[in-house]
Structure formats: structure tokens, C-alpha cells
Amino acid sequence: LGMGRSDKPTELESYSYLGHNDRLEAFIDELGLTDINLFVQDWGSLIGLRVAGENPDLFATIAVGDGALPVLPEGVEPFPPVENPDVPADIPSPFTAFPAQQVPFYDGCEPILGPDEGYFGDWIIYSMTAESFHASEVVEALTWYDLTAEEEAAYDAPFPSRDYMGGPRTFPSLVNQVPGQTAEAWQGLMAFDKPFLTLWASNDPGQLGSCATQQNFIDNVRGAEGQPHDRLPESSHFLQDDQGTEIANRLVDWYASLDEPTASPAAPGSDVSDGAAADEARVGYELLERMDDGTMRAWISADPMTREEFETLELPVNWFKNQPRETSLDGGRFLGSPGADGDTVYEEYFGHRWFHSATVVEVGVPVDDEGVLRGSIVEKDHEISFDPGSTVIALVSPEGDTYVRIGRDAGRTTDDPTVPTGWEIVEIEVPNGYTTLLPEETLVIRTDNQDSFQGPVAGLDAAAAGASGDAATDNAEPSLGVEAGNANLEELGAFLSTTSTEDDAFYMVNLIRFREMAEYPDGRETDLTGQEADAIYGDFVSTTMLPEIGAEIVYSASVPPDEGFDTVAIVRYPSRAAFQRMIDDPQFQEMSIHKQAGVAETIVLATDLVSVEEVGSGEAVLYLLGADGAGTTVPGERAVFTVEATINGATDAFEEVRIGTARADDALLTVTHLPLVDLLDESQ
Known part of the structure; x- marks a missing residue:
């Protein structure tokens, strides 16, 4: 309060240590903030810490620069109170001796100048009463580099006169209000076992800048162990001004190192590592290497390593240690290094052998509307496997995307993660086991208790029904489709990466069942029906997106009631590359939210057209055939498509799509049939 360009109280009594604390707590509470990544400096540390x-529990990480949380007994007054604080005084500035280009104050951790016994007490009096007190002179004196005239003017801009300076004038004196107010917080801070980082200026002449102040955090806060603490060169008390870009880069790299878990310590081709039994938790040791392009390579120890060996590794700039991770998979394994065409890249670093397991390409990916979950995009070639009878822990999104729990911080994870509205954590038993490849670009999601979920994955529902072979109860018809947006990413990726013959054209067969009322994943409220919401998406695709890539809708029809779906559409795409351009288009991705809102269930099949005959008007029947029915001619057959990939729907359930003019005996059909109105004509 009182430091920015917004309105501010002018009375000195409006500013107090507890007042600043209470306002920050109220701000967090009003916004409902959780999983906070905190950075504090100077008075920000006395308040924020x-x-x-x-x-x-509200904080995921804490980073401190030149700060402290002193614990003083109640009743102590560290410095004499200022007499006549409202009376301006003509006091010489204590900063006149500071050159614009700061001189060294330290030789390593040893002060070059002796301690000034009255420094802070004099500073309290000066800031409270001196007519010459200006924000710019303080920042100029306590930065390593000279401020420009524009920067000095910016620091003075919030304070057009002394009347507006209640905030900066009172801050130093608030140290007398700290005694008796921080003991409980310091105990909580010492027990804080989540990541805690210190980044200090190497040339801060005040007590907050000393090596001893920084070391006090490192020695006493549990979460500080093993973190990349440092003292930054060419920086003074206001280190954000001197080294702002460097601090930002280091924090980004640090957050990335926390967001990318070791998915499994098992080396390529092996089922377990370090001699662990298949059903035991294993600890993996991982380093992160920051590359020039901003990505980060993950390296996992390929040889046995103890935790002590890992923690004592000395790393150069741009290398970081990831928090050791426990895995409890029955047999996850890396199949190779990303971008290495199935090969595994091994390197010798710091006296140990490591393999390149993954590449972090993006951090801070939005995952949920409430900001509870943290996401990263990671390139990897990784298979996960669970033995028969295992229980898989999965995180399921409101859209039905499933992410499997793969890693936990070794010895530090609690059992009660917070999940956003609409998300859930489920336990799925797999009687016959479960094995799947993670997507080449995996979304890694971290919960507030540091669990790691990765995916999205497909086939878990089918694996859960493996004991009986049924995907539902004996008396229920299995659902063959999935919610809009819940694509089988592995099949889609494999399909798009395979070049077909001739002109590479293919046909996408879409079966759609609408929601009664639209349900937007971002929580917006509308009066739209599901069909009306999907129509917003459909109009954009048909009038803008498809013409742009040379695609066209060759067939669409409404489905009579009680057939399971509401509409069918078939789209011809000129190539896989054209389809890829469409799904990568930012406007297409933005408009897809209307489809997710409107569609309750969908089957999407990428197919090749085998044959089509001239047909007349009347009713048609669409047959979705599995392996048992493939190759069987249907009554009045007019079109045949072979299924190349199931983009949405029950994976491996469909082999062919056939369109006829009559309904056959149900025994012929492996999956389902849908009567349609209108028909393909010969030109299509």
C-alpha cells in the first residue's frame, strides 16, 4: 500500500506492518489463490514470508532475493522512535557518497567496509523526516548500475509531493513493529518442505545482503535443500533492476526443473532399474540442461547412483538438479531419446553416465481455468505398463482426457492433492494389465502435492473391463464414442505421420450426439442448446477453415430418433498435411470450444474411400464394421471406406464403414448401424 501510482493514504498512521500483512492475506483470499509461486525481496520478504x-499450504514454491524474516521477542524496540515525524527536517542525504556506478562492498562474503553502527537508525530518521528524500535517489544508490534519467523519473512518478510519500517514509520504521509478530511464521517457514530458492545480490551493503542472512534460509528451511542458490554478480540491494533478466531466466528454468518429473528411472529397453522389484517404488535421479533455444533436456542416470552422490554433484551454469522422484509403475520404460529415431543418446557428465530421456519444450501451460494445476509439454519416447491386477491412479479432465500418475517427489508427497472443479482423481483396476505409449508431446501435469500425471492416454476403460472382455455391464450397451475433444492422440499422431499413396486424400467420417444444453469447459453460462453451440463451430469450419485447406463436406445427414447419434458428416481432406494445418490453426483451436460444449459423444474415423456407386434418394444405412464383419457386402451397398485410424471412439473397434440402402440382420454387424436420409451421389 502507498507505493504505486494509484490513490494512497496520506496519513502516516495508515501504514503498519500488520496492515500490510492483512491486506496481502485478504487479496489472496478474495481471489481464491492456491499453488502460489512466490518471489519476495526486501520488505516484500518481511511481509510475504x-x-x-x-x-x-497456499504456496507451491518460494524464492527470496535479499530478504529476511527476523524473529524478535515481543516488547523489544530495535530502534528509537522518530521524534516529530510530521516535521520536515533539513538532513543531508546518506547516499551522497554513493557513486552512480557502485563500488564493491564485499570481497566474497567479507565486507570491505566496516559495519556502520547507526546506519539503519539514521536511515529511519532520514526517510521519515528529510525534505530531500526521494525514491529515485535510494534506488540509484542501491543499484550496481547507473539509472537513466527516465528510470529515475519513473521511480519518482508515484510521489508528486511529500504528501504522497507516506508509504516509503514509514517503511523503514515498521521494523519496530516486527517484534512478537513473526515467530509462528518462522516455524512454518522452517517446516516448508516444498522448493525454496535464494538468489542474492553480491554487492548489497545492508544487513539483508550479507552471506549470513542468505545462509540462514539455506540452513533452516527444509525446502532449501538441494536448490540452486546463488549470489548474482554486478548487483546490489535492488537486484531486480541490476539483474532482472537473469533472475527471470533463472526462475523460469527453476520452475521448469520442478515441472518436469522423472517419469521412470528405467533405462531404455529395461523394465525396472537399480534392482528394484516390479512392484516397488524406485527413485530416479535427473539433471536438466538448458539449451540456447529455451528448451531443456532431461538426463536420467543410466548407472546406479546414491542420493548422496546426486546431491553433491557440482553443476555449471544452465544445469539444474531435478527433485528425485519415486515411481511405482510395474514396468515403465523409455524406448529411446526424443528426436533420435528410436535410438538412445548416452553421454558422460560429471563423472556419471546419463541418457537423454525427454525434452521440455514449453512450461507454464494452462491446464485448468482455476490455475490449480501446472502443465508442461515434454517430448519423449516412453512406454508405461501395469501388470495384471494393478490399480492405476489417473487424473481425468472435465472433457474426459485421462492422465496417468507416473511420479511422486521422493519422500515428500502427501496423499491429498487439490483438483479443480470438474476434474477427478480415480483408481482404475486393470485385471489383464495395461500398456500404452505416451504421446510424443506429452502433457505433464503437476498437482499441488507434487504428484505427476502424464498423458493423455487411451484405452484405460477397455483395460478396466478386461476381466470379462466387456466394456460395460452385461445388460448395458457399450458406448463406442467419446466426448468431443478427447482424441486418441496416439492413433492421430501415427496417422498424420504416415504418407499414403496417390494424392494422399482421405475421408473423415463423423458421428455426433449433441448435449441437450451446451456445457462450456470454461464455465461460461449460455442458453444455447448443444446443437446450436456445435453449429457455431460447424459454420466456421465449413465456410472458412475447409475452403482454406482445400477440404469439403461431401455428405451430411440427420439420423432418425433412437439410433444413438443425431447427425453424420463425411469430410474429404486433400492430404494429411492439410488436416494437420487445420488442427494447428489457432483460430480453429479457439473455435473448437463450441464443439466441446455442444457434443456429448462422437466417433471420428479417418478412412480411405474404396468404392462408391450412384445412388438414388431414400433411406440409407451406415454400417460400422469391426474385424468380424469387415469384407462383408451389405444390402444395397453403395460406398465402402476402410478405417485407417480411430481419431475419436473405441480404439481398434472399427475396420470398415459401408453405406447401403437396406438394413441387414443384426448378426451381420459387429458394432452398430444408423439409418440416414439423403445419400452420396456419384460425383462425390
Whole structure:
């Protein structure tokens, strides 16, 4: 309060240590913030660390620059109160001796100048009463580099006169209000076992800049162990001004190292590592290497390693240690290094052998509307496997995307993660086991208790029904489709990466069942029906997107009631590359939210057209045939498509799509049939 360009109280009594704390807590509470990544400096540390220490569950990480949380007994007054604080005084500035280009104050951790016994007390008096006190002179004196005239003007802009300076004038004196207010917070901070980082200026002349102040955090906060603490060169008390870009880059890299878990310590081709039994948790040790293009390579120890060996590794700039991870998979394994065409890249680093397991290409990916979950996009070639009878822990999104729990921070994970509205964590038993490849670009999701879920994956529902072979109860008809947006990413990726013969054209067969009322994943409220919401998406695709890539709708029809779906459409795409351009288009991705809102269930099949004959008007029957029915001519057959990939729907359930003019005996059909109106004509 009182530091920015917004309105501010002018009375000095409006500013207090507890007042600043209470306002920060109210701000967090009003916005419902959780899983907070906190960075604090100077008075921000005395305020922010008190709030974090008393509310540790709200914070995911803490980073501190030149700060402290002193614990003083109640009743102590560290410095004499200022006499006549409202009376301006003509006091010489204590900063006149500071050159614009700061001189060194430290030789390593040893002060070059002796301690100034009255420094902070004099500073309290000066800031409270001096007519010459200006924000710019303080920042100029306590930065390593000279500020420009424009920067100095910006720091003074919030304070057009002394009347507006209640905030900066009172801040130093608030140290007398700290005694008796921080003991509980310091205890909470010492017990904080989530990541805690210190980045200090190497040339801060005040007590907050000393090596001892920084080391106090490192020695006493549990979460500080093993983190890449540092003292930054060419930086003074206001280190954000001197090294802002460097601090930002280091924090981004640090967050990325926390977001990318070791999915499994098993080396390529092996089922387990370090001699662990298949049903035991295993600990993996991982390093992250920051590349020039901003990505990060993950390297997992390929040889046996102890935790002590890992923690004592000395790393150069751009290398980071990831938190050791426990895995409890029955037999996950890396099949190779990303981008290595199935080969595995091994390197010798720091006296140990490592293999390149993954590449972090993007961090801070939005996952949920409430900001509870953290996401990263990671390239990898990784298979996960669960033995028969295992229980898979999965995170399921409101759209039905499924992410499997793969890793946990070794010895630090609690059992009660927070999940956003509409998400759920489920336990899925797989009687016959479950094996799947993770997508080449995997979304890694971290919960607030540091669990790692990865995917999306397909086939878990089928694996859960493996004991009886049924995908539902004996008396229920199995659902063959899935919600819009829940694509089988592995099949889609394999399909798009395979070049077909001739002109590469293919046909996408879409069966759609609408929701009664639209349900938008971002929570927006509308009066749209499901069909009306999908029509917004459909109009954009048919009038803008498809013409742009040379595609066209060759067939669409409404389905009579009680047939399971509401409409069928067949789209001809000129090539896989054209389809890829469409799904990568930002506007297409933005408009797809209307399809997700409107569609309750869909089957999407990528097919090749085998034959089509001239047909007349009347009713048609669409047959979705599995392996048992493939190759069987249907009554009045007019069109045949072979299924190349099931983009949405029950994987491996469909082999062919055939269109006829009459309904056959149900025994012929492996899957389902749908009567249609209108028909393909010969030109299509």
C-alpha cells in the first residue's frame, strides 16, 4: 500500500506492518489463490514470508532475493522512535557518497567496509523526516548500475509531493513493529518442505545482503535443500533492476526443473532399474540442461547412483538438479531419446553416465481455468505398463482426457492433492494389465502435492473391463464414442505421420450426439442448446477453415430418433498435411470450444474411400464394421471406406464403414448401424 501510482493514504498512521500483512492475506483470499509461486525481496520478504509461513499450504514454491524474516521477542524496540515525524527536517542525504556506478562492498562474503553502527537508525530518521528524500535517489544508490534519467523519473512518478510519500517514509520504521509478530511464521517457514530458492545480490551493503542472512534460509528451511542458490554478480540491494533478466531466466528454468518429473528411472529397453522389484517404488535421479533455444533436456542416470552422490554433484551454469522422484509403475520404460529415431543418446557428465530421456519444450501451460494445476509439454519416447491386477491412479479432465500418475517427489508427497472443479482423481483396476505409449508431446501435469500425471492416454476403460472382455455391464450397451475433444492422440499422431499413396486424400467420417444444453469447459453460462453451440463451430469450419485447406463436406445427414447419434458428416481432406494445418490453426483451436460444449459423444474415423456407386434418394444405412464383419457386402451397398485410424471412439473397434440402402440382420454387424436420409451421389 502507498507505493504505486494509484490513490494512497496520506496519513502516516495508515501504514503498519500488520496492515500490510492483512491486506496481502485478504487479496489472496478474495481471489481464491492456491499453488502460489512466490518471489519476495526486501520488505516484500518481511511481509510475504510471514503470510507464507502462516499459510504454507497456499504456496507451491518460494524464492527470496535479499530478504529476511527476523524473529524478535515481543516488547523489544530495535530502534528509537522518530521524534516529530510530521516535521520536515533539513538532513543531508546518506547516499551522497554513493557513486552512480557502485563500488564493491564485499570481497566474497567479507565486507570491505566496516559495519556502520547507526546506519539503519539514521536511515529511519532520514526517510521519515528529510525534505530531500526521494525514491529515485535510494534506488540509484542501491543499484550496481547507473539509472537513466527516465528510470529515475519513473521511480519518482508515484510521489508528486511529500504528501504522497507516506508509504516509503514509514517503511523503514515498521521494523519496530516486527517484534512478537513473526515467530509462528518462522516455524512454518522452517517446516516448508516444498522448493525454496535464494538468489542474492553480491554487492548489497545492508544487513539483508550479507552471506549470513542468505545462509540462514539455506540452513533452516527444509525446502532449501538441494536448490540452486546463488549470489548474482554486478548487483546490489535492488537486484531486480541490476539483474532482472537473469533472475527471470533463472526462475523460469527453476520452475521448469520442478515441472518436469522423472517419469521412470528405467533405462531404455529395461523394465525396472537399480534392482528394484516390479512392484516397488524406485527413485530416479535427473539433471536438466538448458539449451540456447529455451528448451531443456532431461538426463536420467543410466548407472546406479546414491542420493548422496546426486546431491553433491557440482553443476555449471544452465544445469539444474531435478527433485528425485519415486515411481511405482510395474514396468515403465523409455524406448529411446526424443528426436533420435528410436535410438538412445548416452553421454558422460560429471563423472556419471546419463541418457537423454525427454525434452521440455514449453512450461507454464494452462491446464485448468482455476490455475490449480501446472502443465508442461515434454517430448519423449516412453512406454508405461501395469501388470495384471494393478490399480492405476489417473487424473481425468472435465472433457474426459485421462492422465496417468507416473511420479511422486521422493519422500515428500502427501496423499491429498487439490483438483479443480470438474476434474477427478480415480483408481482404475486393470485385471489383464495395461500398456500404452505416451504421446510424443506429452502433457505433464503437476498437482499441488507434487504428484505427476502424464498423458493423455487411451484405452484405460477397455483395460478396466478386461476381466470379462466387456466394456460395460452385461445388460448395458457399450458406448463406442467419446466426448468431443478427447482424441486418441496416439492413433492421430501415427496417422498424420504416415504418407499414403496417390494424392494422399482421405475421408473423415463423423458421428455426433449433441448435449441437450451446451456445457462450456470454461464455465461460461449460455442458453444455447448443444446443437446450436456445435453449429457455431460447424459454420466456421465449413465456410472458412475447409475452403482454406482445400477440404469439403461431401455428405451430411440427420439420423432418425433412437439410433444413438443425431447427425453424420463425411469430410474429404486433400492430404494429411492439410488436416494437420487445420488442427494447428489457432483460430480453429479457439473455435473448437463450441464443439466441446455442444457434443456429448462422437466417433471420428479417418478412412480411405474404396468404392462408391450412384445412388438414388431414400433411406440409407451406415454400417460400422469391426474385424468380424469387415469384407462383408451389405444390402444395397453403395460406398465402402476402410478405417485407417480411430481419431475419436473405441480404439481398434472399427475396420470398415459401408453405406447401403437396406438394413441387414443384426448378426451381420459387429458394432452398430444408423439409418440416414439423403445419400452420396456419384460425383462425390
